[in-house]
Amino acid sequence: MMRKYTKKRDIVRPSVTRFATAFMTLQSLMEKKQDLRTMFSNDAWGNSKWAKSAKGKAAYATVMSMTFWNGVSLCLKVFAPLVMVLRLVDGDRKPAMGFVYGELKKAKEDIKEAYKQVETNYRPILDVIDVKAKGRLDSALHLTAYFLNPFYFFKDSTIQDDPIIMDGVLVCVEAFFPDDIDVQDEVINRELLKYKNKDGGFGRPLAARGCGRNDDSYDPVGWWSNYDNHTPNLKRMATRILSLTSSLSGCERNWSTFEGIHTKKRNRLDAARLNNLVYVQFNAKLINNKRKGKDVLRSCEATNAQGWIVEGGDEEDDPVSGLTWEVIGEATGADEVLQPRRSARNVGV
Secondary structure (H helix, E strand, O other), X not given: OHHHHOOOOOOOOXXXXXXXXXXXXXXXXXXXXXXXXXXXXXXXXXXXOHHHOHHHHHHHHHHHOHHHHHHHHXXXXXXXXXXXXXXXXXXXXXXXXXXXXXXXXXXXXXXXXXXXXXXXXXXXXXXXXXXXXXXXXXXXXXXXXXXXXXXXXXXXXXXXXXHHHHHHHHHHHHHXXXXXXXXXXXXXXXXXXXXXXXXXXXXXXXXXXXXXXXXXXXOHHHHHHHHXXXXXXXXXXXXXXXXXXXXXXXXXXXXXXXXXXXXOOOOOOOHHHHHHHHXXXXXXXXXXXXXXXXXXXXXXXXXXXXXXXXXOHHHOXXXXXXXXXXXXXXXXXXXXXXXXXXXXXXXXX
């Protein structure tokens, strides 16, 4: 029945990662919102055997609930920027290292806008992002790539005033030129200052114009090749770092702990070292899972004030009856059906 109303299109859209699968499925669900509501409003559904089953009643209540659709809309607004970051990381159009940190910062700003800058609403999500990114996407290498990418630096020169970013740059310089204090001194005290002050070739109008847009033709490595201002050591480091690629292989849904360590793409490991790596990573996952707080989101606690998420969402009309979906949801008790039933386990709570 569903495929009849959705023009034989499925709702679930599998992807490589679980995160992308969830997002694309929600996106597909939102696209078929009107089709699904029309199906449940039709007499064919009311006369079907599924309408009388427990699962059918739950599905009906979900689709007819404005709270549910407002939640789907909010999820799409919040996670769309993160999906863009994932596509960038796993893309093959150009090396992504120079863009990961900057695009993650942009995604955070987009999430704030989705919540209309209300910190109490967006702060929990940003905290989760910060925890997941810590030690993975905020390393000295990521910070240095962000600083040396002229697309970000020329747009916001205050990057050089961030002590965390500049400390990461110094760490990378020391690691890139180990045991060579003279070259380190040249890069930090001379060449780096030319880049920060936009001296010589860095200050040309075409230099700013050449990194003004982050489109498919923009290449930060090529920019350094064109406008390098007698900074050979800094240029060599920038070229190497900005040429690095990235991957989502660690997030793919078909990887177990063993497969993540022992693949055909890696050098074969001896048995002892392989067992040790699997042991450490497996137990690390158990510890992380144990630390995660368990919290149940109950439908009865969802606010009905989510109408602002989709302007006019509560006022959408049913094409058959002419009534708003909010009125239909209240009349049918859709939101009430979604509330959790009190079980014996919750009696004493």
